[in-house]
Amino acid sequence: MEVAARPKDSIKNRIVDILSNNAILFLMLLLVSVVAILYPRFLTLANFNNILNQISVIGCLACGMTFVLLIGCIDLSVGSMMSLIGIMAVTVANGGREWLAIILPILAAGAIGLIKGGIIAGVNGRLGESFITTYGAQSVLAALALIIQGGLFMMVTATGIFTRIGKGANPAYVFFALIVICQFILTKTSFGRKLLFVGSNPKAARLSGVNIKFYFLMAFMMCGLISGIAGVLLPSRVMSANPTAGTNYELEAIAACVVGGVSMKGGSGSFVNTLIGVIVIGVLSNSMNLLGLSSYPQMIVKGFVIALAFALDVVNKRRQMQRG
Amino acid sequence: MKRADISRLVKDNIIIIALALPVILLTMTASGFMTVSNIKNIFIQISLYGIVAFAMTISIIGGEFDLSVSSLLGVVTILFTDIAKRVNVPVAILVCVSAGIVVGLINGFMVSKLKINAFVATLAMMLMLKGFALTYTNGRPINFPNPALNAFGNGDFLGMPNITLFFLGAFLITWYVLRNTKFGRNVYAAGGNLVVAKMVGINVDFYKTMLFVILGFATSVAGVLMAMRLSSGNTLFGGDLTMSVVAGVVIGGTSLSGGRGSAVKTFWGMLFIGVLFNGLQRLAVQANWQDVIKGSILIVVVSVDAILAQKIPLSQITTGRKRKEQISALPRDV
Numbered sequence: 001m002e003v004a005a006r007p008k009d010s011i012k013n014r015i016v017d018i019l020s021n022n023a024i025l026f027l028m029l030l031l032v033s034v035v036a037i038l039y040p041r042f043l044t045l046a047n048f049n050n051i052l053n054q055i056s057v058i059g060c061l062a063c064g065m066t067f068v069l070l071i072g073c074i075d076l077s078v079g080s081m082m083s084l085i086g087i088m089a090v091t092v093a094n095g096g097r098e099w100l101a102i103i104l105p106i107l108a109a110g111a112i113g114l115i116k117g118g119i120i121a122g123v124n125g126r127l128g129e130s131f132i133t134t135y136g137a138q139s140v141l142a143a144l145a146l147i148i149q150g151g152l153f154m155m156v157t158a159t160g161i162f163t164r165i166g167k168g169a170n171p172a173y174v175f176f177a178l179i180v181i182c183q184f185i186l187t188k189t190s191f192g193r194k195l196l197f198v199g200s201n202p203k204a205a206r207l208s209g210v211n212i213k214f215y216f217l218m219a220f221m222m223c224g225l226i227s228g229i230a231g232v233l234l235p236s237r238v239m240s241a242n243p244t245a246g247t248n249y250e251l252e253a254i255a256a257c258v259v260g261g262v263s264m265k266g267g268s269g270s271f272v273n274t275l276i277g278v279i280v281i282g283v284l285s286n287s288m289n290l291l292g293l294s295s296y297p298q299m300i301v302k303g304f305v306i307a308l309a310f311a312l313d314v315v316n317k318r319r320q321m322q323r324g
Numbered sequence: 325m326k327r328a329d330i331s332r333l334v335k336d337n338i339i340i341i342a343l344a345l346p347v348i349l350l351t352m353t354a355s356g357f358m359t360v361s362n363i364k365n366i367f368i369q370i371s372l373y374g375i376v377a378f379a380m381t382i383s384i385i386g387g388e389f390d391l392s393v394s395s396l397l398g399v400v401t402i403l404f405t406d407i408a409k410r411v412n413v414p415v416a417i418l419v420c421v422s423a424g425i426v427v428g429l430i431n432g433f434m435v436s437k438l439k440i441n442a443f444v445a446t447l448a449m450m451l452m453l454k455g456f457a458l459t460y461t462n463g464r465p466i467n468f469p470n471p472a473l474n475a476f477g478n479g480d481f482l483g484m485p486n487i488t489l490f491f492l493g494a495f496l497i498t499w500y501v502l503r504n505t506k507f508g509r510n511v512y513a514a515g516g517n518l519v520v521a522k523m524v525g526i527n528v529d530f531y532k533t534m535l536f537v538i539l540g541f542a543t544s545v546a547g548v549l550m551a552m553r554l555s556s557g558n559t560l561f562g563g564d565l566t567m568s569v570v571a572g573v574v575i576g577g578t579s580l581s582g583g584r585g586s587a588v589k590t591f592w593g594m595l596f597i598g599v600l601f602n603g604l605q606r607l608a609v610q611a612n613w614q615d616v617i618k619g620s621i622l623i624v625v626v627s628v629d630a631i632l633a634q635k636i637p638l639s640q641i642t643t644g645r646k647r648k649e650q651i652s653a654l655p656r657d658v
Contacts, residue, residue, distance in 0.1 A: 122631075143619070147610075299452070304452060311434070
């Protein structure tokens with residue numbers, strides 16, 4: 001009977017479905033066409049490269065954030081973690097040990113992630129607890145980044161490998177490699193499937209014998225490791241480290257994930273969603289730059305886009321529920 | 325008195341015992357801690373954040389949470405200073421209070437009607453407000469040294485600082501509303517068990533919206549007072565508001581899981597935070613290390629709260645003795 005009832009409203013419903021499921025993409029297309037008409041320079045290879053460079057660091061952060069969102073938590077401290085890691089990396093690199101300057105900070109970031117995951121797993125936390133504990137962690141890590149070098153802006157004086165990893169298209173390669181690896185882990189390994197299971201229903205996962213605390217730990221550790229990679233790439237790209245470099249980066253990363261379609265409820269989404277979201281946010285920022293909007297009004301627009309993405313997510317879920 | 329009663333009494337008032345410890349330590353180590361002027365100082369320090377803390381208590385009891393208050397405070401100080409400078413003070417107050425209420429209404433609409441998670445909705449609002457404040461001022465503070473306003477913000481009345489009177493006023497109103505009104509009861513009910521609250525016919529959407537409106541209103545009052553006190557408006561004001569307030573509310577014993585807590589608890593919690601911050605300053609701890617300590621306290625407090633919330637049986641989560649058995653018979657999330 002379901003099948004018989006459907007054709008009647010199918011065309012209208014289907015159009016509405018396509019529109020609302022991809023509303024963000026359509027809005028972006030609209031924006032792109034407007035900007036492309038106003039500024040022919042927008043659709044050039046040079047600008048395309050420019051966008052790629054701008055999104056890769058945020059993209060890495062978003063990639064790490066996706067693990068945490070998939071398990072139904074959030075991490076507000078990745079931005080300040082990135083600042084801290086950047087300062088650490090430049091300190092070690094300027095000391096002459098450049099390979100160590102790449103590996104050590106990433107491992108340190110993984111360890112910090114493990115601590116955060118340990119707290120969340122220890123208290124059986126979900127979205128709320130992770131929101132507030134990582135909000136506290138944000139303040140702790142940002143303050144530590146300021147303490148380590150006395151709040152000074154640091155130039156990179158190293159000349160070897162550390163200065164090359166962030167140059168040219170390298171961050172973009174790292175970002176795409178991360179997306180491919182993480183998507184493989186998520187879809188083709190038992191670890192990834194169980195991660196999604198724990199994210200969508202931790203109670204059911206525990207009752208069916210999954211060690212859910214392990215997955216919380218791992219999700220936060222992956223997020224830490226990957227934000228460590230972003231933290232090393234950024235100073236290498238801009239040849240300096242700033243103790244407040246990562247401020248508000250976490251919001252951009254969350255915006256990218258959610259705009260791409262990773263659900264805040266956990267258990268739904270993939271790294272392809274993250275990739276789409278990162279590109280959307282990148283194009284949005286780039287168009288706003290071309291339109292001459294300074295970074296302050298851009299914050300208002302991004303906040304609005306986040307709210308819009310969440311509202312659409314909820315509306316779509318509700319419609320799906322109603323229609324079965 | 326039974327033994328269980330005693331242990332419960334201790335558990336309910338653990339914050340007062342916890343408060344005694346730093347007070348005793350600081351009295352011994354930091355000179356000039358236990359003086360009238362310093363105690364007044366502590367109250368001045370917690371007064372403005374305290375006004376927001378009482379509103380946050382109502383909102384956390386109702387099961388919601390607001391991250392955007394920190395940005396809203398900055399926006400209100402900027403709006404007040406700028407409008408007071410260009411037009412006049414009554415208009416500035418009117419605009420600020422309406423701005424607070426409108427932000428609360430938008431947050432409430434997003435949470436109760438659009439069903440966006442409160443954390444996320446207020447996170448987006450936080451970003452928008454910060455962007456607005458920075459756009460409005462271009463990142464620079466606005467100064468408006470007005471002797472009359474400054475005298476009010478820093479002044480005393482009957483030996484009490486004016487802003488502390490506002491703090492005590494907010495405390496009494498919150499205490500009365502939560503304890504003795506239908507509104508308060510329904511907030512406890514909605515926060516304790518949303519499904520049951522809906523079943524017994526409480527207009528949950530209205531209460532959820534009101535929680536945010538109250539928060540917006542309280543934040544705008546605190547922001548106006550802060551702008552008067554400091555004679556300036558700055559985007560950076562209120563940067564640690566959310567953290568200090570949530571830490572104070574939860575240390576006091578109001579649970580983040582909703583449905584439990586009181587204004588008295590928050591009063592003690594904020595006093596604890598005030599004593600602690602005052603102590604850190606007296607012991608000349610560097611500002612960055614203070615941030616480390618504040619952040620760590622928030623993490624510890626929320627973790628302990630989450631562990632305790634899982635151990636307490638459902639029957640203790642809501643108030644009202646008679647309803648207890650009926651509610652405990654129902655599953656928590658249907």
